[in-house]
Amino acid sequence: MSATTYDRLVEIVTTVHDAPTHRISPDITFAQLDVDSLTMVEIGMRIERDLGVHITDDELSEDLTLGATSTLIETRLGQ
Amino acid sequence: MFSSPAPTPTTATAPPAVPPARAAVLCGLGGWLPSRVVTNEELSRRLDTSDAWIRTRTGITQRYAAGPGEATSDLAVAAGRRALRSAGAPEADAVVVATTTPDRSCPATAPLVADRLGLAGACAFDVGAVCTGFVYGLASAAGLIAAGVAERVLLIGADTYSTIVDPEDRANAIIFGDGAGAVVLRAGSPTEPGAVGHFDLGSDGAGEELIMVAAGGSRRRPAPGPAERPDGYFAMRGKEVYRHAVTRMTASARASLALAGLKTDDIDRLVPHQANARILRSVAQELELPPDRLVSNVATVGNTGAASVPLALADAAARDGLRPGERVLLTAFGGGLTWGSCLLTWPALGPTIHPHDGGGTPAP
Numbered sequence: 454m455s456a457t458t459y460d461r462l463v464e465i466v467t468t469v470h471d472a473p474t475h476r477i478s479p480d481i482t483f484a485q486l487d488v489d490s491l492t493m494v495e496i497g498m499r500i501e502r503d504l505g506v507h508i509t510d511d512e513l514s515e516d517l518t519l520g521a522t523s524t525l526i527e528t529r530l531g532q
Numbered sequence: 533m534f535s536s537p538a539p540t541p542t543t544a545t546a547p548p549a550v551p552p553a554r555a556a557v558l559c560g561l562g563g564w565l566p567s568r569v570v571t572n573e574e575l576s577r578r579l580d581t582s583d584a585w586i587r588t589r590t591g592i593t594q595r596y597a598a599g600p601g602e603a604t605s606d607l608a609v610a611a612g613r614r615a616l617r618s619a620g621a622p623e624a625d626a627v628v629v630a631t632t633t634p635d636r637s638c639p640a641t642a643p644l645v646a647d648r649l650g651l652a653g654a655c656a657f658d659v660g661a662v663c664t665g666f667v668y669g670l671a672s673a674a675g676l677i678a679a680g681v682a683e684r685v686l687l688i689g690a691d692t693y694s695t696i697v698d699p700e701d702r703a704n705a706i707i708f709g710d711g712a713g714a715v716v717l718r719a720g721s722p723t724e725p726g727a728v729g730h731f732d733l734g735s736d737g738a739g740e741e742l743i744m745v746a747a748g749g750s751r752r753r754p755a756p757g758p759a760e761r762p763d764g765y766f767a768m769r770g771k772e773v774y775r776h777a778v779t780r781m782t783a784s785a786r787a788s789l790a791l792a793g794l795k796t797d798d799i800d801r802l803v804p805h806q807a808n809a810r811i812l813r814s815v816a817q818e819l820e821l822p823p824d825r826l827v828s829n830v831a832t833v834g835n836t837g838a839a840s841v842p843l844a845l846a847d848a849a850a851r852d853g854l855r856p857g858e859r860v861l862l863t864a865f866g867g868g869l870t871w872g873s874c875l876l877t878w879p880a881l882g883p884t885i886h887p888h889d890g891g892g893t894p895a896p
Contacts, residue, residue, distance in 0.1 A: 489588070489589065490770075490771060491589060491770075491771070491774055491810055493771075494771050494774045494775050495778075495810075495814060497775070498775055498778065498779070510771040510772065510775070
């Protein structure tokens with residue numbers, strides 16, 4: 454998990470979802486941040502648009518941590 | 533031998549001889565909602581949901597439902613009558629009804645609507661493009677007028693989703709509502725206010741299963757005996773539809789702007805299909821449109837299918853939210869998949885009755 458990818462993911466999440474900043478960490482899941490299913494779709498669309506990585510709606514589960522999501526993005530990027 | 537002069541030889545650089553274009557010009561508007569309001573509270577008593585849950589996910593606080601025995605044509609007639617009144621004359625030589633919930637699978641609903649509005653004899657047919665139906669209908673009306681088939685078209689978007697959504701289906705029962713909206717289009721010039729143009733229409737049939745009523749058509753015919761319950765009802769794959777709705781409406785809106793040589797900044801009002809408040813917000817964000825230019829009434833009517841764009845127009849016009857001279861961009865997305873967009877400059881119209889105002893004159 455590189456800081457760059459994680460930071461960009463956090464930027465996307467905080468743009469579409471009003472999460473308290475102090476709760477954001479690599480170990481927290483989307484569900485723990487109260488991100489609902491439609492917001493997950495928006496996050497997926499922005500990951501695709503801004504980071505150039507397609508993650509299906511099924512893969513992008515609300516139970517993923519931000520760290521695991523960042524790692525998934527990097528795997529797809531081949532980093 | 534012809535005595536007329538020989539045609540002028542055309543050269544590679546000479547522009548083709550184009551007859552003066554006839555455009556469809558919006559000159560009347562009306563909306564109508566059935567009298568029964570279905571609040572989030574009512575749905576919460578019946579389904580495992582809550583007012584807060586519905587508001588957060590959809591931005592919808594209430595929707596309307598047709599009464600028992602009330603069909604799509606009843607709503608269409610009421611909206612059509614208001615549009616004709618707003619246009620100043622109860623006349624039209626073509627009636628187009630965009631709907632996914634026709635009165636019957638055969639015949640089309642438009643001839644009956646035309647007859648009930650005193651327009652018997654008019655060209656009348658339905659357009660099926662689900663929630664994009666109104667924009668497809670505008671293009672059809674523009675074509676009828678451009679080809680000289682019609683001088684004046686009454687276009688109605690009308691749907692009664694309450695007749696195809698499973699009342700026990702928590703996901704869809706909270707979103708959809710019944711209603712009708714109508715416009716009158718007359719023959720005019722492409723440069724005058726109200727002229728609709730710069731259409732972008734498209735489809736992707738590979739996505740037909742995303743928004744579907746599986747049974748009841750020729751693919752799965754109605755069989756004798758009890759129907760398999762879920763197959764006869766409307767079904768929607770929410771997450772995928774959400775994604776497509778945002779990307780398709782955004783791309784189509786951009787395509788219309790490009791055809792007109794315009795930018796988002798040139799748009800005074802964006803009127804998208806009222807699918808869900810979050811989809812609308814997302815489309816506006818993607819287009820980088822200031823939020824105050826987004827026209828929305830989804831909070832009070834829900835998603836009314838083909839009626840949603842004209843109902844949003846009628847709602848905005850009645851509240852002074854659309855003013856003559858404003859450049860308006862319409863965009864829609866629906867089952868099919870289908871999508872479409874077009875542009876017009878808002879014309880000066882007669883007073884528009886608010887769709888929420890039943891006026892004590894429901895369809896006879």
